[in-house]
Amino acid sequence: MIGWTLKRGGSVAPDERLPWPQTAALGVQHVFAMFGSTVLAPALMGFDANAAILFSGIGTILFFLVVGGRIPSYLGSSFSFIAVVIAATGYAGHGPNANIAVALGGIFAAGLLYAVIGAIVMLAGYGWVERLMPPVVTGAVVAVIGLNLAPVAIRDLGASSFDSAVGLATALATGLVAVYAPGVLRRLPVLLGAVLGYVLFALAANGLGLGRPIDFGPIAAAPWIGLPHFSAPVFHAQAITLIAPVAVVLVAENLGHVKAVAAMTGRDLDPYLGRAFLGDGVATMIAASGGGTGVTTYAENIGVMAVTRIYSTLVFLVAAAVAVLVGFSPKFGALVASIPPAVLGGMSIVLFGLIAATGARIWVENRVDFARSRNLLTAAIALTLGAGDLVLRLAGFGIGGIGTATLAAIVCYQLFRGDDGAAADRPVPGAPFVGTAAADAGAGAHPAPPGAETRSGTARGSDAAL
Numbered sequence: 001m002i003g004w005t006l007k008r009g010g011s012v013a014p015d016e017r018l019p020w021p022q023t024a025a026l027g028v029q030h031v032f033a034m035f036g037s038t039v040l041a042p043a044l045m046g047f048d049a050n051a052a053i054l055f056s057g058i059g060t061i062l063f064f065l066v067v068g069g070r071i072p073s074y075l076g077s078s079f080s081f082i083a084v085v086i087a088a089t090g091y092a093g094h095g096p097n098a099n100i101a102v103a104l105g106g107i108f109a110a111g112l113l114y115a116v117i118g119a120i121v122m123l124a125g126y127g128w129v130e131r132l133m134p135p136v137v138t139g140a141v142v143a144v145i146g147l148n149l150a151p152v153a154i155r156d157l158g159a160s161s162f163d164s165a166v167g168l169a170t171a172l173a174t175g176l177v178a179v180y181a182p183g184v185l186r187r188l189p190v191l192l193g194a195v196l197g198y199v200l201f202a203l204a205a206n207g208l209g210l211g212r213p214i215d216f217g218p219i220a221a222a223p224w225i226g227l228p229h230f231s232a233p234v235f236h237a238q239a240i241t242l243i244a245p246v247a248v249v250l251v252a253e254n255l256g257h258v259k260a261v262a263a264m265t266g267r268d269l270d271p272y273l274g275r276a277f278l279g280d281g282v283a284t285m286i287a288a289s290g291g292g293t294g295v296t297t298y299a300e301n302i303g304v305m306a307v308t309r310i311y312s313t314l315v316f317l318v319a320a321a322v323a324v325l326v327g328f329s330p331k332f333g334a335l336v337a338s339i340p341p342a343v344l345g346g347m348s349i350v351l352f353g354l355i356a357a358t359g360a361r362i363w364v365e366n367r368v369d370f371a372r373s374r375n376l377l378t379a380a381i382a383l384t385l386g387a388g389d390l391v392l393r394l395a396g397f398g399i400g401g402i403g404t405a406t407l408a409a410i411v412c413y414q415l416f417r418g419d420d421g422a423a424a425d426r427p428v429p430g431a432p433f434v435g436t437a438a439a440d441a442g443a444g445a446h447p448a449p450p451g452a453e454t455r456s457g458t459a460r461g462s463d464a465a466l
Contacts, residue, residue, distance in 0.1 A: 014267065034074050038052060040348075042191075049333050050335070055286065056320075071313070162205075166342040168338070170197030197346050226330040260299075382412070
């Protein structure tokens with residue numbers, strides 16, 4: 001296990017730390033960076049926000065232990081699960097998800113598959129992962145997530161003209177914060193955009209009577225301290241076949257994140273890649289066991305490290321501890337539950353669109369050559385299957401659009417060799433890492449610092465290039 005050497009200034013390595021007051025402050029900053037996306041994902045799936053925050057903290061601690069404190073990362077709610085959870089549970093988009101137990105069973109299975117992949121990588125090495133999922137495949141999968149989720153965002157804006165107006169205003173406010181806000185505020189567009197949208201809705205609906213008012217009663221009645229709403233998983237084969245393939249997306253996502261952190265810190269983290277997969281998979285299983293969302297490493301927090309040049313893994317233990325404490329505040333959960341669907345829809349427009357756009361950015365940054373039929377057809381087939389949400393039924397089981405598109409992208413890339421040759425489609429040496437999108441959403445993508453280059457990049461449902 002890693003130990004930390006005290007350092008009082010400059011760039012701080014993973015095995016170094018700042019004095020405790022600065023370490024604590026940086027830990028809180030990382031909580032703010034992941035907060036918007038980690039809360040929005042459960043809200044869109046009908047999960048308990050307190051449980052999601054709690055298990056994000058627990059998952060981050062577990063990840064730290066599995067990787068031996070070598071990889072500075074925060075694990076938050078993954079947006080890759082949203083579409084398949086909605087499909088598996090029939091969630092209507094408002095209030096608690098009545099079929100959350102079924103969703104948790106599928107998420108647990110995805111975590112188990114993810115952990116198994118991690119164990120295989122630990123035994124056999126990671127080269128096969130990069131060969132199986134080069135940039136043309138990961139870019140297509142990431143873009144599919146955003147396109148597949150688009151109807152969810154539009155649905156939340158369709159209740160009335162008032163809802164549409166507030167949702168669009170929320171999306172605009174998020175963009176304005178990302179572009180024009182000063183200093184650290186620019187790194188919190190999802191959180192601040194949601195706050196601005198919430199305030200606008202309250203003023204217009206509660207104050208002017210233009211829409212259905214927000215009920216603040218449950219917020220006032222909720223205690224400051226209490227237990228989250230825990231739920232146990234129920235394992236249904238149909239839900240498992242829909243949700244478990246998301247593990248492949250998480251592998252691609254985590255691979256890009258580890259490469260980015262390695263480039264920023266100047267450390268060789270490839271030997272810990274299998275551990276990173278295993279830790280993320282175990283954290284997802286633990287979260288699913290108690291009512292939390294599936295988790296993934298967050299690009300928002302990688303962006304914070306890129307700006308601060310503070311990579312101390314101790315900072316992430318502090319952030320995790322703060323998240324656990326917040327998880328035990330029912331008043332916080334009641335506040336999240338009161339967010340109007342119109343505001344959620346506005347945030348979703350930005351986040352899901354960024355996911356799709358980040359898929360294209362992965363292609364651009366890695367210089368994927370679409371003059372080659374192998375690349376063009378792989379992307380074309382995957383995008384259409386995912387955007388159309390084709391459910392592939394095998395032996396009575398169904399795999400949702402994201403899983404179908406992911407499987408198609410992997411298979412097509414390996415089949416469409418032709419005259420192009422595998423060597424023509426490898427990532428371009430020196431191509432910069434592309435941050436994930438969130439929706440996995442949040443603080444916006446942040447370019448890696450000079451010299452921070454890696455072969456692969458991917459997106460998480462929330463951290464695209466805001």
